[in-house]
Amino acid sequence: MKIVIMAHCQGLAFANCVRALLPDHDVYYLSIYNAKNDEGKEQFIEWISSCDLILTIPLGSEWGPLATEKLTIRFPGRVRRFPAIAFGGYHPDISYIYMPDGSFVGSPLGDYNSTIAAAAYAAALPAEDALDLYNSLFFNRLGYFQEFERAKQWLLSICRSMGYDLSAEFDRWVRQGSFMHSVNHPKIIVSASIACETLRIANIPFDDTINLHDIVPDDQMNGPIWPVYPEISHRLGCSGSYIFKAPNHKNELWNYMDICTFVHESYRMYENIPKEVLLSTPLVRKAFDLMEATL
Template identity: 35%
Template sequence: MPDAQVELQLIAHLQRRFGDHDGLAQHLRDSDFVFSHFFWLASFPGGNTIDLQRKLPRLRMFPVVVFPAFHPDMIYVGDIASLRLSALVHGPLGPSHSAIALFGFLEGLSVEATLGLYTGAVFERLGYHRAWDEGAAHLLGAAREVGFGLEAEFVRWQRRGCFMHDSNHPKLHVLADIATRLAVEAGLQPLDLAAEEYLPDLLVEEALWPVYPAIASHYGVSAQDMFRAKTAKGRPPRLYDLKSFVAESFARYAQVPREQLRADRIEAWRGDPGIRALFRSAGGA
């Protein structure tokens, strides 16, 4: 819709720009259409998207696309419940970490021993191959909850191979499908164009997570070998192969108080004797 005036509001900037929900609702009141995914921020007074929808009844919600199957090893570490980026531990790729690397570090494994755990057999034992069914059920269920079922779109996305940059960042054609449908269902007439052929995928500028070869083989998609840190303006991207990524992760973890290196998955693995034994065997213990 080249003649439309579209305004993007970033959740992280809402309080600074509008103060609270009343300020945001007032700003949006004269808009012809308002689209939002669900958000909840304790730091943004007034509630969440449902509360905002009560003030703006025409607000249409769309689902957040989170799908970890292609990147099941990726986790966040630190005070995740605070919903603040500053409360997370940062590694080579910012706030995203390899669960295997972190647990290997915490179990006292060497970098070399930890590298030996990135295999299909280990992924199977860790439940990584269940991430597709679990992720699809969560994504499609969450979409239905906001009245925006994604069953047809999900089939189309998976036919194109890996449709995520990482667990939380979908590729441009996924976002374009959602935006197109929002426009059409609102009675608008967007041009019938492939968005990725005309627009930059801004999420490419964020950190990019590879599709491990064993995961790629399991799903029949192309493998990717390199981790890439978020690009800095005017600088070439920083790339890591698996060995350099794990080594750099270990170096970062060594500088962080151990009590901060926490995540739900890590706690679950600590309580699983079989997984503890799997990691100990990799270290020769």
């Protein structure tokens, strides 16, 4: 069987898990980032037309011929969705901030920004004062301690709508500690679970005794890794720190920084970003308003 997997940054780990479970099948991975223009989309269509099974994350109408609904019509019986995992319960401080042209405002961890750091910069607080806001009192005011349960219910609901009941798997993930590197980069334990469940739903037999964690590399570890803040980890029963890992290229030593360096570097990167841009993100605006009201 020829199987193709279409996804974003989570797709490679998922595809490697599927390939490990089905070593006698031809398993391929296509990154949707290579299909952003019409030519790229048509090349994808030409390539996947010969596949027996197309596994794809849900893609909307903005993806044109690659939209899941269109693929399902064009290749009846061959298309199956699998969930893209997003979970902010361990990292409620992460915000995406957009420039007017749609590009991302960056931080030392790529596209991820600290809500508190961005709001503090917009409020003209010195970096040293911003660092003082990383505490349980301010986290509680921002709703950080409530985010885990909200994110859990949202994730399980989305997965159930796609035919995936991950309640038991979720509990298993949690027992092993934080299962996310960031809000949308799951660890390999999650990718392995989704791969196994996808094959079960598709009625494709595989060896369920394989321990995927032992043989499939976690490529997401090359990307940014956001820490679980100790005040949050203590309540969730997992390990935590204020050590951030920046994205790295293959064969590079990894670049780590503490919260002090991260905030100061974020401030430096915000120097040419208008205040209104930072405050266009609702979470940053909420933190800013709390600062204005209490400091």
